[in-house]
Amino acid sequence: MFEKLFMKGNLPDKSHPPGILTLMYHRIDRADTNPWGICISPQNFEKQIRFLQVNFHVISVFDLCAQLTSGDIGSNNICITFDDGYRDNFVYAKPI
Secondary structure, three states: OHHHHOOHHHOOOOOOOOOEEEEEEOEEOOHHHOOOOOEEOHHHHHHHHHHHHHHOEEEOHHHHHHHHHHOOOOOOEEEEEEOOOOHHHHHHHOOO
């Protein structure tokens, strides 16, 4: 599903104005600990991150804020965020 959202034809190119895409993840954990369907597996997350590294300039939240404050927004940026402080984000996502 993720690749379909960012298929080659959907990726920003130089004709688009500068901007920053922001992805928000909820949980990165094993499927058997996902009773509400709100997390992805560490393997799927790693696959997505590898894709993003190849196709985007991944920036931190601090860089996002600095660019928005200065008005000097680069192109092809993407910022990855997590909406909660679950332990699995530290255990699984941080190493990736």
